[in-house]
Amino acid sequence: MNYQLTKLDPADTGKAQWLSMTPGQAPEAVSHGQLEDALHDCGHQPMVLIIPGEQALMTTVELPIRQASKLLKAVPYALEESLAADVGDLHFALGHREGDKSEVVAVDIALMNDWTVELGELGVTPKMIIPDVLALPWHEEEWSILIDDARAMVRTGHASGFVTETVNLSAMIEAQLSNGIAPTIVRLWNCSGEKTALQWPAASTADAPPIKQYDCRGGALAVLAQGWDPRKSLNLLQGSYHQQADALKLLKPWRLAAALVGVWLIVGFGHNWLQQSQLKAQQAALKTQAEKIYRSTFPQAKRIVNPRVQMEQKLKALKGGSTTAENNFLQLLALSSRVINQQSKIKLDKVGYKNGELSLDVVGPSLSQLDSLKQKLAATSGLTAELKSADSGANQATGSIKIRQKL
DSSP: OOEEEEEEETTEEEEEEEEEEOTTSOOOOOEEEEHHHHHHHHTTSOEEEEEOGGGEEEEEEEOOOOSHHHHHHHHHHHHTTTOSSOGGGEEEEEEEEETTEEEEEEEEHHHHHHHHHHHHHTTOOOSEEEEGGGGSOOOTTEEEEEEETTEEEEEEETTEEEEEEGGGHHHHHHHHHHTTOOOSEEEEEEOSSSOOOOOOOGGGGGGOOOEEEEOOTTOHHHHHHHHOOTTTOOOSOOGGGOOOOOGGGGOOGGGSOHHHHHHHHHHHHHHHHHHHHHHHHHHHHHHHHHHHHHHHHOTTOOOOSOHHHHHHHHHHHHHTSOHHHHHHHHHHHHHHHHHHTTOTTOEEEEEEEETTEEEEEEEESOHHHHHHHHHHHHTSTTEEEEEEEEEEOSSOEEEEEEEEEOO
């Protein structure tokens, strides 16, 4: 399949470079111009938008959660203390995973909205959005470095790396080496006019890996096209930005026989009508579920107009209180969630917090399983747990587990 790779200019994202390519084959010539020109040339090719790596934060998180959708929801809480930005302003995407450790890429939501809305207004839905540094050719235990004038990209893993000014490259490499991250080989593409040798940090010269230099013919985008693989590439279009492939966009009406056009139109209208009906039903179900969660969390609420907005207002009110209480609540929630996420048969029905005590209303198949959950929480370092108001019915058991920090 042919793709159009469109790379935004880091200095002016209204400008771009683009080319057409088929994975495994030599890419076509690079074009330069305005972003609108790139979209006009795209035609029916799936577009891959390559954004400046400076606008993406690449990090790792360690959480014992197997399901990707649950992991994606838990990531912001796990990274909240280590990020300078408010996690509510960031969009997170998952990369490579090994054991409980996952690579994560974070991007400002405002930027994601700008890119997707701008392209959408011009009639293009990107197939993928990726940081440029993660499109570099890369192999296990190796580093890939591309120098493009005053800018240097360094890819150190499946979804890890950094972008820096070329004058700071040696210092940034030294910082990575000090964290115990060292490559066996460095692959270098120098696309700048000055063909200077890569300066490896002086303190690490004795252990410097071999540096293999490669031709940069065609410029930086041509190199990225060599390394990009649609089967392995991280895609920022995850979570709320995930786009379902629409096969109808790939159809070429001029190739259909006249008799089939009418059939496809009927199928298309029927599909759209069915899709709209399903979406309305899902929307109604989600609204009902949101209202139920809001009522269970805030039983004193008398009127629910917009449960999402009202929940946000309540949370903001909570954040306006004591910083110590808020930190205690988040810490208790983070520690207990790791245990609860491992209990597939236990359902969390309600969460409460008062006077330093986290209250979890849970539902499970039996009282013994609720008691087992309580014991595992109590065995967690820094926690005390007590099962109260336990009750057993014909098919399930309910109870409230009170959790405090161990004094």
